[in-house]
Structures are given as structure tokens and as C-alpha cells.
Amino acid sequence: MELKFIPLDYDYFDFNNETFVRVWGRTADGKRVCAIDAYNAYFWLILKENLGKKDIEIVMEKVKGIKSEFAGRKVYVKNVEFHEKNFLGKPVKALKVTVSNHKDMQVISERAKDFEEVKIRRETDVSFITRYIIEKKVLPLQWHSVSGELLGEKDFGGMFNILDVDIAIKAENISATSEDNFLPKIMAFDIETDSLEIGKGSILMISAVSENLKKVLTWKKFPAEGYVEFCKDEADMIEKFCSYIKKEKPDALVGYFSDGFDMPYLRARAEKHKIKMDISLDGSQPVFARGRITSSRLAGIVHIDLFRFIETAYSQYLQSETLGLNEVALELLGEGKKDFEHKHSAHITHSGWKQYFEYNLQDAVLTYKLAGKAWQDMAAFSRIIQEPLFEITRDRMSQLVENYLLHNLHKFNEIAEKRPLHDEIEERRMRKKYEGAFVFQPVPALYENLAMFDFTSMYASIIATHNLSKSTQLEKKEKEALEVELEEHKAYFTKNPGFFSLMLNDIINKRKKYKQEYKKNPDAMNFARSNAYKLLANAAYGYQGFFGARYYCIDAAAATAALARKFLKGVIDKINSFGCKVVYADTDGIAFLLQDKSKQEVLNLLEKLNSGLPGIMELELEEFYKRGIWVTKRTGEFGAKKKYALLNEKNQLKVRGFETVRRDWCNLAREVQNEILSRILKEGNATSSLKFVQDVIKKLKKREIEKEKLVIKTQLKKEIAEYVAEGPHVTIAKKMIALGMPVDTGMLIEYYIAEGNGKGKKQLVREKAKLPDEQGRYDITYYIEHQIVPAVENIFEVFGITKGDLTGKSQKKLHEF
DNA sequence: GTACACTACATACC
């Protein structure tokens, strides 16, 4: 038997003290496949130097002889091989120790590490599935050919009868064939409940959406559209939901925040009713893994919590102020959630229920559409990093980088470094900060005729070009070594590239390749690939400075930042001496005035600058701008860093750092500031802006501004009890809890500032803060003095306009400006 | 009762 299929997920099981991997996938004609592959894991023993042939033979025998018992199993070593390997770039003699059962690896390696010939053990902390994918090259989301016998009825204790697949095969050989794309069958779901606290209330309805399915299941019997299916009770509803999954046979079951809410809720209710959640393809129940966020895993169907993927892969590109389904869907799909005011189910009217069903359905529809939109990105990450979808949709950036490294080390014959243990993590976290990026001190003014250069993937290209990594760092100066001066010492790195730099170099090249390919052929997969490589490249620098990294190297991170400062300052000097004038720079970007130079001359300069840069470092033109404005800091007369606004030649505004882009300012202040920045940059003066602000202040004084524009949103970043200083949002959060409203860490708390009680001493802001729908008159003075004026004051200051001119307390007249 | 320095906190930039 031989067939072509595409792996979507992996797991493993024991049978008769042997371990087997199950590779779950699909054939091109849509059949579900489970390929069972015998596999034994191994780890490495790195031997001491100066061991002779005889010594090695002796230690190999000793390792082979390790026998023990653990959890009722016989524990033994299956095989020992001698290999010449590399560890951290240096040649080592090592033993590859294959164990009977992956779960017994710790027991065996504990015994082996005490042999006198053994220096260290490594790779006992590599996940079994990761190891399987690396060694057997059965890669996720790439087509493979598998050959072997079909699973017999009696194999593995009758597994055949449990597996819900079209083909189960005992794999003898699996090999990659092609890279053709694959479109999965996706089913999205969403639940609505009585209480937001898991297990407290009941589930009122469940929506499920796939290509040919749009359903809302409920046991609340109220008039509804045809897509609503009524169930006997909550238990019946959960079972029907599971049976729809069984019928639809999706590759992926997708929710939005379903790891944190929908799945654990379903489990709690299923347990309460003593019913099974029969979703998995092997008869097992969803497995909930402990962690920062509990993730829930199904066998044979990939459960994806889209929120978690969006959080790591998209959030930096999104304008949305929260990562809630509504905002994210609005931004990515142009379509948001349906309006519905949540009440306790006892208070919902007949027509209210109809709306509620519709609302619930729409959430699943949005999740379904978002999953379709994100599919190419998830697939690109899975193929590039070579980890299954389940993992790459939940991994953080540092884990993605690390997994990429693990899956590529074999190209360098490298044994992987270990993950840091608790004590080491603590030590790393105590470390004092190293010096980071250089930020240019701007001179506040309105400038005309600017250009911006920036380094492409600057930190990554510095690491790749200069070999800055753990394995290439030298303890002391050697000839031919690169010397980088840090704050308290010098760091040295070899001229010969190590695996980290070479991999990063490859990542940057692939990014360039797919970016160019996308320009020729703008399809989603090319874009997704280009983007995934870009994100990996950008995270590589932070990875080396991250306390949890296997290849942690703080000197490499510090040296990267030091070289970045050097190159940035070098380019600043060269632009200035060319005859342009640098007005601002931050980390890897430089803004300068063209002065009397033409655009062509600037482009020629760029080319000249590039020819002087080493390795793969590259500077590019970001854009030309008509005008730009920099303002003073509120405290002190210096120009503020990280705050500016630019107008490009298409009259598009680019605002950085200003209150306009900060979500913790009220919309009125943000809109007013954005408007005057736009006017000033387009008009070249502040005349109409001044009038505009004066009018807004007048309106505010006459209470003509709607309260919604005055709502301030601040995120609750930790548990209320942990706050040392109680800000207005904390007070409001407490008030919300007292009112029985749901409050969770991470929530955006909304409030407005109302008039004080007028009695005696000045009230604190938090004492005047009220919930958006709480009765009260807004505090005019607060909004003028603490929102509008601070947002525009420094901008007007550039034109010599003072606060008094804005609020009408000035002697000067408008025409004087 | 208020002015002031300092700290806590949130959020942005790259």
C-alpha cells in the first residue's frame, strides 16, 4: 500500500514498551489518514576530551548496560552509536543513546551522566515530536508519500476500531514529495454563556460554521431563524455540537480565545453533565495542557485558537487598539460583530434571543473568515519552522526562533544546547541592562523637504555579518577576531561564521527572495513567506538577549546594539557632510533635510553609502516627505524623542508617538491633535489650527461635546490587589466588580472624568472618575487642562503660540500669528 | 493645605 498525504498533526503512544508516532493528515482527494510510525527517541552524551578508542568502547558498553524500572516499565537502552559531532561550533566526540521509551529518557540519562567519561548530556529536553520531524523528515504541511501495510484489526490492541479515519497505515517509509499548497477544511465555533466565569454558568448556545455549515445550537427555545437548531438540554447541545464536528470532519477546529474560554468552558459543562466530548479521532477526550494559558488539544483535528496566533504574528501590524474579535475582524475583514447588549439570560426578551442567536453565529462566521485569511501565514510558519500548526499558532516569537534553530542544526552537525534551568533563568533575569539603541536629540521645528533612510532588518544583518552569537564568541582576543567595545569590557567574535549567523543569513536571503517573488507574483503564500522570514529575522536579536533562550548570549546582544549605534552615527555624519542635514534618527532610521540637494543626488548618496557597508547590511530609502514637525518635551526645552509627524508627497500623514496614536487619551484630544498636525503640515503654518482648537475649547465649555469622545481607556495590566498606586482605571475596575460586571486582567477599562463634589480640598482624579454610562457631567476644566491643552500645547509652541492663546486668556489677537 | 520630588504605571518607538 502506498499513498500521498499531507501531515497536519502529530502525537505518539506506547505499545508493548515501544513508542509510535501517529501522523495525522489528508490525501489530495480528501481522505483522512493516520500513519503510524515506530520511532525511538535519543539523546546525546558528550564525552570528555582525550578519550582513547578503548575508553570509548568501555563507556559505550556501560551505557548499553543501563537497565532500570520506571512506572512499571522496563527501562533500557536500545542502541548506542559513536559520532563526531559539533557542540557550540566546536568538534566533540559524542554518543547517540537511543532509548526504549521516550518517557524514560530522564531515568537513563541521569544514570549515564555520572559515568566518568561523560562530560555533559544534551537534547533530553527536545520534544519527542520535534525530534521525530527532524530525524525522519516527515514535515508538516508538505506532501509525502507513505508506504506500508494497512492497520489490521488486531494491531495495537484494536486501535483500528477506535480510529475515525479513512486510512490507517503502519508506515514503513515516509518521504517528502512536493510543496504544493493545501487548503484545509476549517470549522469555526463560538459559545455564549450565562456567566463569564468558567463552569459557573451554563452554555446557552454554540455556533459552528464551515464551508457548508452555518448553525447555532441551543436549548433555549425561542422564535428563531432556520439556522438555529433546538436541543433537549445543555448536555444534548454539547453532544450535538460534537457530532457536527464528527460529521463535518474538519482539519482544523478554530476558535477565538478558545484556549482561554470556549474549550475549558465546554469541558467544565461536559463534566458537570457527565457526558463525553467525542471530537478526537481516537476516542480520547480533549487534553488540557498546563501553561501560562491552558491550551486544549484534540487528537487528529488541529484545535487553533486564532487569538493566540494573531497576538504573536499580527499584533505589531494591526492598528486595532485591542485584539478582541470585533476590532481585529473590522480591520482585517471590514466586518465586525453584531450589536448585542449582554444581559442575564432571564432578562432577554423573545426578540432579544433572536438577536442573540444571530450575534453568536456572526462570531463564528468572523472566526471562520479570519482563519481563512490567516491560513497562508500559519501554513508559512509551519513549513518554515517545521513545527506542527498546533505549536506554531501558540508559540511566542522566541520559541519560533528557537524551533527554527533546532530544526536546522543538523545541517551543521550540531548538538543542541540545553534549555536554561530555573536557577540560570533567575540569574539571567537579574542581569543589569546593556546599552541599547541610539536616539537622536531633535530640535523642535517645522521642517520642509525631508527624506528618511532606514537599514533593512538592521540588527539581524549586523548579527549575520559580524557573527555575533554564543558559539562564535571568544573568551579572549585572538588575531583575526572582531573586537566590540561594551560598557565594562570588550567582546570578541570569530571571523568564521557560526551556525546562528549562517541561519540568520539564510533567513534574510529567503526574505529578500520571497519579497521579490511577491512583487512578480503577488499571491498570498509569497507574501506570507516573506513576512514569516521577516518576523523571524527581527526576533533573532531579542532572542539572544532573552533569559529563556538556549542560545542566550548577552554579549552578542550588547555587541549588536553597539555596532548598530556605530553604523547609525556613521551614516548620520556622512549625510551631514554630504550637505544634507540630519534632524532625527532612532535605532535604524534617519530623517534629514534635503537642503539644496535633489532627489537624484540623495539616491546617489544612498548608493554610495551602501557600497561602504559590510556584508549584507543595507540602507534603503524609506520615503521623501514634504514637511515634518518635531516638538519639545513637556518637561524641559529639549526636543522630544520618539514623537514626530510627517507628510509624504501623496499628502498622507505619518504620526509617531503623539497622543493621537495613544489609546489612553480620550478621542477628542486625539482627534483634535491629529487634525492640527494635518493642518499644520499641509498648510505650513498654525493659523487655521489655532482657530480650530479655540472652537473645540468653546464647544467643550458649552458642553456641546458628546461624552463618548471624552471616554478614557486604560488597560488593567495586573490583578487589582497587586497595584501599589491606585490610578483612575483601578478605581473604576473596583467599581465594576462591585456592580457585578466582568473584570479581567488585560481588560481595557473605560471611564470619564466627572465634576467633583466641590467640597473643600482638591479631589484626586480617581475620585472623579465615572463609568461611561454613569450619570454625571463631565469636568470641563479637566478636559481642557489635562487632555486638549497638553495634546496641542507643544505643537503650537513651535509657532510661538502659548497656552493662553488657546484658552482665550491671551491678549494677542489671531492676526498676529 | 499645597508644593515638590519621586515612584508607579501605561504606552509608544524601533
Added chain:
DNA sequence: ACTGGTATGTAGTGTAC
């Protein structure tokens, strides 16, 4: 706990007067 450092700015807190 889940990339890094640099930076601005508000409101709260404690203390001096």
C-alpha cells in the same frame, strides 16, 4: 515568563513647609 532597550507623560504618594 515566554524577544530587547529607549523614551514620554500622567497620576499617585509621601514629605516638607
